[in-house]
Amino acid sequence: MKKICFILLLFNYLFVNALICKENDDSIIEKVVMPVNPEKVLLNHGWIAKQSGYILQDGTQLSSGKQDFRGWLPATVPGTVLTTLLNNGLVPSPYFGINNELIPDIFHVGKDFYTYWFVKQFTLSEMDKGKHLWLNFRGINYKAEIFLNGKRISTTTHEGMFIRRSYDISSVVRYDGVNTLAVLVLPPDFPGEANGGQAGDGQIARNVTMHFTPGWDWIQPVRDRNTGIWDEVSLSTSGHIRLQHPQVITKVSGTRIPGDKQADALLLVNTEVENLTEKVQNATISYELEGKTMSMKVTLNPYETKTVVLPNMTLKNPRLWWPNGMGKQELYQVELRVTDGTSQVSDKQNVRFGIRELATEKDPATGGRKFYVNGQKIFIRGGNYIASDWMLQLTPERYRTEVRFHADMNLNMIRVWGGALPERPEFYNACDEFGVLVFQDLSVTGDANGAWNDARKKDSRERRHAYPDNHELFIASVIDQIKMLRNHPSLCIWCGGNEWPASEDIDRALKTDIMPRYDNTRHFASYSTDTVFTRNTIGGVGDGPYGIQEIEWFFTFRSTPFNPELGSVGVPEAAAMRAIMSEADFNDFPKTGRQVNSVWQYHKYLPYGQHIERYAVPQSGEEFCNIAQLLNYDQYRALMEGWASNMWTWYTGMLMWKTQNPWTALRGHMYDYYLDVNACYYGTRKGGEPVHVQYNSRTKQVEVVNTTLANKEKLSVRVRMYQIDGKLLSDRIESTSIQANMVKSLFEAIPPSQVNGVYFLRLELKDDRQMYTDNTYWLSVVPKDYTQLKTMPKANASVTINLNKNGSDCNAIVNVKAKEQIDFFNRISVFNKKTGERILPVYYSDNYFTVFPNEEKSVTLTFNSDLPKED
Helix, strand or coil: CHHHHHHHHHHHHHHHHHHHCCCCCCCCEEEEECCCCCCCEECCCCEEEEEHHHCCCCHHHHCCCCCCCCCCEECCCCCCHHHHHHHCCCCCCCCCCCHHHHCCCHHHHCHHHHCEEEEEEEEEECCCCCCEEEEEECCCECEEEEEECCEECCCCCEECCCCCEEEECCCCCCCCCCEEEEEEEECCCCCCCCCCCCCCCCHHHHCCCCCCCCCECCECCCCCCCCECCCCEEEEEECCEEEEEEEEEEECCCCCCCCCCCCCEEEEEEEEEEECCCCCEEEEEEEEECCEEEEEEEEECCCCEEEEECCCEEECCCCEECCCCCCCECCEEEEEEEECCCCCEEEEEEEEECECCEEEEECCCCCCEEEEECCEEECEEEEEECCCCCCCCCCHHHHHHHHHHHHHCCCCEEEECCCCCCCCHHHHHHHHHHCCEEEEECCCECCCCCCCCCCCCCCCHHHHHCCCCCHHHHHHHHHHHHHHHCCCCCEEEEECCECCCCCHHHHHHHHHHHHHHHCCCCEEECCCCCCCCCCCCCCCCCCCCCCCCCCCHHHHCCCCCEEEEECCCCCCCHHHHHHHCCHHHHHCCCCCCCCCCHHHHHCCCCCCCCCHHHCCCCCCHHHHHHHHHHHHHHHHHHHHHHHHHCECCCECEEEECCCCCCCCCCCCCCECCCCCECHHHHHHHHHCCCEEEEEECCCCEEEEEECCCCCEEEEEEEEEEEECCCCEEEEEEEEEEECCCEEEEEEECCCCCCCCCEEEEEEEEECCCCEEEEEEEEEECCCCCCHHHHHCCCCCCEEEEEEEEECCEEEEEEEEECCCCCEEEECCCCECCCCCCECCCEEECCCCEEECCCCEEEEEEEEECCCCCCC
């Protein structure tokens, strides 16, 4: 078998390189306009690439401007080698079927196979030649040698996936003529074997890079280990005095209430300032906010860099930043300037920030980690996030959609998992705007870094705990990422790694030096299951479980008080399944007593056990997915409600595993890879409503939950029960009130004695001004038997659609009106009428909803489409 696999890999190697040598005349010379004092001008287009083994010239020759670039590939930058190959049609889509097995793995074909030259040609215009011109790389994986116009500008090898580098190219750049930038990108030193283990054989963790690329239990291996110029490349300018890494800290004393007139807040600003000359420089550093300026004079010795702490600014009646569900996300922008001795502006930077103060403590009542924002405790309901895309096809638009999805699900925290990457500023920008706090892991994982014995790992636990090999590079990368992200109000906590701390010297440095020195405003935890979060000791179980549960379990099992990973199943909708596998594979769906189809297995299907058959024995993949959505909704609603039911008594919060997939996996996500929401999403959204009414399946009690900061008075709770034929069995209305940040049990909801199978429980919560929520349960007096749902009479509801278009912005209102029957579990989707393709993403005010007899439901949809209205 091994011999066959080797022959297949060799065939792919020859096939890909034969295609790479095809003729191509698409080399692009970009005209770059450099305005005065830009923060940056992106160089993200017009790159070309070629495998290094086919290049006879060295970097000096290649960047001299005399090279013929015919036959090179159009390259994707930012992107990876594999992304470039995919976008040129040289490898099959690894998102579909088992196509990923047809792509050569770096462990078998060697690092040279994925070692590439990337070239960018550009000209400059409107450039002040008296300025310093900087070439900036925000992320290269893993090593790079950088040449411009016949000269090597990286005096040392650029190494490490996460560290940023800037190069002063003022003396090398051609102001008149074509500039040729050539970057040799090399893969990680230790790509490791993708042997089926978590992080494969673990060798990937010897590098300062992401760990999941050799595969995990939720993803297949990334064949090039994400080698490439994966993050943005830019040009920027400065004068002879340069500003770098400004930090804005806000102090908000006391306990604040959203919306009220606020007491003063304090603004603390510091920045690094660098003298780029051989002469002493006298400079003035200042910052301005809303017409008020603070400044300080400083003297800089030749080539000196120093950190300058500027005078504090008192802000009157500040507009505060609050997490999602607690208040508004107000944002400010401050401009920092440095002027030289002639009062000319040498450099300036704008920093966006929010005025808020974080605090945290170990809750003595529950033993869980408790978080405060502006003095108010916040019950954490969040999710784990890996990366937007497994091949790092990262865009601000996709980031914004994903974060908006999380906010719409009523989540207030995202944990960025340690096996991936410190997320990009564009991700944080979206979190700032939507009020989603971020729990940011560093690149350490228990599986790769020696938390457990593992026969699939090449090295011992002790050796792996010393990973990565270069501790200095790891520390430098952490410092750089802290500086990049620390001004974002959404950044809530730093964590050393996933389920295991870094090596002792790194962990000690992070605790005692790095975090206190570069970001002392946030808590640092050594690892995600540290005792600062849970009651467990090191190596104990502080997270999970991850599979399907009985609904009662979420209310009865007492989990860890702050659980950083807790999840369930997540098969997507049928349309998503058809996007990732053939119709034959789709209809070879999991059946009790049979081995799961190989494609379902390859995409990491997480079993539903006997739960599907409790509804029906599916006859097709479509029916399987439809039943799965009922289970998905019920599972995640119960998860949210079970934790809320025990808010502040058992729990301080939890983070679901996971809320998204960077690949087309069949587990742990609220929306599929293509950004189509499923029932997991709406079950989570319903169960996590800030003001909510719910049914506790353990106590049979109706409960009201209020996670806002305002007391809710004069509430009305209505409880109705229906037979499946639509007959009303009971109708009860009770008045109540509830304090802020509390849960309150009201009364039992027991079905009448005449119910002999499935029935519906409908809860409504409102006051005299608004309807807060309605919440529908399908329950059964026959334990775990919902087969009667298939016998429900046809609803024959009426549907009207009103679509409005303003350019590409689309808004639709869908009205569903039931007649005598219950219209159960409706899902709205948007398709192109001509092609049948899904239009994505779409934002729905509600979905997977049930309409009761003679009632009407209105759902609002917003999406973007360039199609004519009639399509």
